Amino acid sequence: VELCKLQADIREQVEGKINKEQRRMLLMEQLKSIKRELGLERDDKMVLHQRFTERWEAKKAGASEEVQRVVADELEKLSGLEPVSPEFNVTRNYLEWLTSLPWGIHSPDIFDLDHAKKVLDEDHYGLDDVKERILEFIAVSGLRGSAQGKILCLVGPPGVGKTSVGRSVARTLHRKYYRFSVGGLHDVAEIKGHRRTYVGAMPGKVVQCLKATGTSNPLLLIDEIDKLGRGHTGDPASALLELLDPEQNSGFMDHYLDVPVDLSKALFMCTANVLDTIPGPLLDRMEVIRLSGYASDEKFAIARRYLEPQAATDAGIPDGATRITDEAMHSLIDDYCREAGVRNLKKHLEKIYRKVALRIFKITGPPPAPVPAPVSTTKDSAAVTPGTEPASSLSSSSSSSGGSSDAVEVEKTAAAGQEEQPPAPPKVVYTGETIVIDKAQLKAYVGQAIFAKDTFYETTPPGVVMGLAWTSMGGATLYIEAARVQDSEARGALTTTGQLGDVFRESATIAHTFARAFLAAKDPSSKFFASSALHVHVPQGATPKDGPSAGCTIVTALLSLATGKAVTPHLAMTGEVTLTGCILPIGGVKEKVLAARRAGVKQIIFPEANRADYDDLTSELKADLSPHFVSHYDQVFKLAIEQDGIFTPATPTPQLDTPAPSDSNTAQASI
Secondary structure: OHHHHHHHHHHHHHHHHHHHHHHHHHHHHHHHHHHHHHOOOOOHHHHHHHHHHHHHHHHHHHOOHHHHHHHHHHHHHHHOOOOOOHHHHHHHHHHHHHHHOOOOOOOOOOOOHHHHHHHHHHHOOOOHHHHHHHHHHHHHHHHHOOOOOOEEEEEOOOOOOHHHHHHHHHHHHOOOEEEEEOOOOOOOHHHHOOOOOOOOOOOOHHHHHHHHHOOOOOEEEEEOHHHOOOEOOEOHHHHHHHHOOOOOHHHEEOOOOOOEEOOOOOEEEEEEOOOOOOOHHHHOOOEEEEOOOOOHHHHHHHHHHHHHHHHHHHHOOOOOOEEEOHHHHHHHHHHOOOOOOOHHHHHHHHHHHHHHHHHHHHHHOOOOOOOOOOOOOOOOOOOOOOOOOOHHHHHHHHHOOOOOHHHHHHHHHHHOOOOOOOOOOOOOOOOOOOEEEOHHHHHHHHOOOOOOOOOOOOOOOOOEEEEEEEEOOEEEEEEEEEEEOOOOOOOOOEEEEOOEOHHHHHHHHHHHHHHHHHHHHHOOOOOHHHHOOEEEEOOOOOOOEOOOOOHHHHHHHHHHHHHOOOOOOOEEEOOEEOOOOEEEOOOOHHHHHHHHHHOOOOEEEEEHHHHHHHHOOOHHHHOOOEEEEEOEHHHHHHHHOOOOOOOOOOOOOOOOOOOOOOHHHHHOOOO
16 A cells, blocks of 8 residues: 555656746747747747858859859758758758858958068068069069969078067068967868868868958968878878969869868968978979078168067067167177077077066066046036946947037047956066176076087197088088097998988098099199098087088098197088099088188188079178189199198198097087
């Protein structure tokens, strides 16, 4: 009996709860129906359908027939789906993207060379060859009436302004600017989008760019294209082949949209530090513009014009409170910031001004607290404190104020949904003496000089020659040292050290073979190479080194050691040598000239085939340098060792005392 009573009570409770829920649901549906009949409320599905339809009608004319057909089918599909259906949200998101893209909407291009030159000069100092190429591009685009068909790739060391050049080009053309980085990217879906069947699927970066900019012809900057990854999700470099091909991107197919998108009007620019890691088919689609770096005088002008004022403003330094002397600025550039770009120079200037700010703040203390501005009042409305009344009351009070200017300003602020900006905090007033930072004080502000001495040989002894190298950070100088191994039985052998790559070691072997033949032709009686075990070392052993352009430098070091004669002072050289003594062309001429100028080199030996590359350099960059162009090693020998044209081999061969490596070598930049 008790069990039956318990079951009856439970049944009554459940039935009562069900009846209550059913009654509530019935009343809610009736309420919705009544509101719908009175026009007070509309169905969510109807609202979405109407919104998509209105948005699509404004862009329908610029879309292709295929896109129009797909949107019409999806709208019809949306009207037949229930909001609780899983397919409803998929269709809704798909229509959201389709109706948000700027189909056929283009921003007008402005091909004004005067304006373009003004913008480029405002944003960048130097880079005359890069600016000239951009102006040529704008001129060609102006004659054609369209800036399309070219994929530009800006290549250079970090900090030389590749990304900012792309932004300046967008300003010159009055195009919308969008940037995204592909460094480390390993998923193709980031470029071509996901399939709609995936949870959280969305289009790729290119389609997101079109939606964000609102135009079909933005300037799209693809950053760090040389650092693309590759994983199990695909090869992004292969996906970029379609995107960066002017013959194919007019029908770019995103996996999410699954309709052709016309990207032929968009302007693509890429940035990279090196070209070696970019796949050949992808590099073939791009026109390369090189930004080699800045000379010391260009860095000085950039620091004075751009970096120093910005650093002082960011640190809150009052006007006229501090000054960096020209000597200190040159020392900061030459002894601390020798990289090709100016990013490290900017960091050092910020560090200096932070220390100056601390010094000024200790003297002046904090500024006085800002006094709140009095609230404006009008004749017909009471004072209103921002944020205390809703926007509607502000608008009504301002409209009844008889056209008062104060009330109009309040109305505009309220209508925009913004609050009045607080008064700017007062700046610190510094009345003391100007803080002058000279060269002697740099150590106290930025520490010990990193590159205090680039040429650690005051006078190069026999067997030591300065070479020129190219690095991803710019140019660099490096010494090649050759020494005779004392009391060694391995006569005629050659040992190389200095963390050299395979190509470098092959160059050393070629140089050794040629040097033996060259000395035998010059002095048949000399048995130096046959009776000596030699050791070639490139200092800074913790830094990897590779490349063929040190060939003539190694030959000169070996012959200098064999003859006992030091090379010409303030001389640097670069060039690949063959077994027959021919000097082959090399790369990175501008970077190597910059490195030579930093090291105080007066004479440079280049291959004859690089004469045109040297002639293309600016006169400021070539100032105070005497170039020599050679096609065979005989010419190098006469310039470097036979200074007087007389070959006099020395009988004794001095032993080179190479200094022991120190921990400081590992801190040098990679070569």
